[in-house]
Amino acid sequence: MRYLISIAYDGSKYNGYQKQVQGNTIQDKLEDVLTNINDKKRVSVSASGRTDSGVHALNQKVHFDLNIKITPDNLKRAMNSLLPKDIYVRDCVSVSDDFHARFDVKAKEYIYKINMGEYNPIEKDYIYQYCKKLDVVEMERALKYLEGTHDFKSFTSGDDVRDDYVRTIIQTNLIRDLKNVNMVTISFLGTGFMRYMVRNLVGTLIQIGEGKYKSTDIINILEAHDRRKAGMCADACGLYLKDVFYR
């Protein structure tokens, strides 16, 4: 039976979502717990995509097959009783055998949190502490140029070589917290994101907010198809995979 789970996690203590030689990944924790539940028969999981070390998730989606019979509700409970406290299964459903958590993605939403106010040690792993005023009006203008279908090669990792860098950003938002105007959240809803793409976009937006670039410069940066033209890569701690949508 194939299951799809929605998980939230605090990425700050892990080496990212995806399995790797050094271990200590979200995927390792999920597979260890599921193998235990599956009468010790090894379980492999497939996620909607990776998240880097320090990046958090509110609704990462993951599918896997189990040999045992268990209801989705009982599976959710069993997983949450065995997983570490910084990973939580929010939802579990059974899906058809041809459903795939990565290949069937229709859209994904990421959010990035910035604190322009005083440094807060309690939020250091959860919000990017910029601690200076940014020109958020200019940032929002630049953000809106990113909506639509573009070649985002300038915003990928320099060593990310592929045939197709074209992605569609369906909607963006820049929201200031009503209770704390120094808290800014930038959101991106898109058909797909390449590695470091959101962090490179946010880093460039921050440098636009600093006045290093103008909002219209983002058009030239997009057209350059060259990572060196874009701005810095923003810290992982402010980034959250908020949701994944399927066909």
Added chain:
Amino acid sequence: MRYLISIAYDGSKYNGYQKQVQGNTIQDKLEDVLTNINDKKRVSVSASGRTDSGVHALNQKVHFDLNIKITPDNLKRAMNSLLPKDIYVRDCVSVSDDFHARFDVKAKEYIYKINMGEYNPIEKDYIYQYCKKLDVVEMERALKYLEGTHDFKSFTSGDDVRDDYVRTIIQTNLIRDLKNVNMVTISFLGTGFMRYMVRNLVGTLIQIGEGKYKSTDIINILEAHDRRKAGMCADACGLYLKDVFYR
């Protein structure tokens, strides 16, 4: 020269504020950093009071004397460049030689955060995850009975033996977050709090919210002067020393 600093800290990785045999306390970190700044001459600090392991502070107040000459602004900068990222000096002023961060306290404010909604792994060290609905109206009624001058012996640690358990709670509040009604913050402004007092008060309020006690039972619990009559001790993670006020 005597200095008074206001510090914020994430208490989740420390064995509380106050120095102890096992080490790894906020006080240790402050004294190590200040001794370094003070040309390696040992500095001892005095705080407004201790906070337990896992308890956070938004404005803990601490005084100390230095042999070297340094402006408060430069001292703040020097401390923040040397302190670990989970302790932050928000403010630094020079004070008269007879000022004392503990003896001169006029009032203190604590807040306690409770999440009655879905478990959130990202906030596990910063909010008490209750994850069930509480009768907050009944809790607020009970909270109001705590205002005024009372003998709080029932809400102290069982092994806390002293002459005087009388304290004054000046003001209390129970606030539900406008954007998330499952987030409840309880605040206490008082002339002084004994060890575990706020956590024992909150634990009892939570059990009133569960229906284990009625709001009026809190009057009988106060009058019993007996720790065994009160409710549980609430988890440290939800508690913040919000502010300390001086004469």
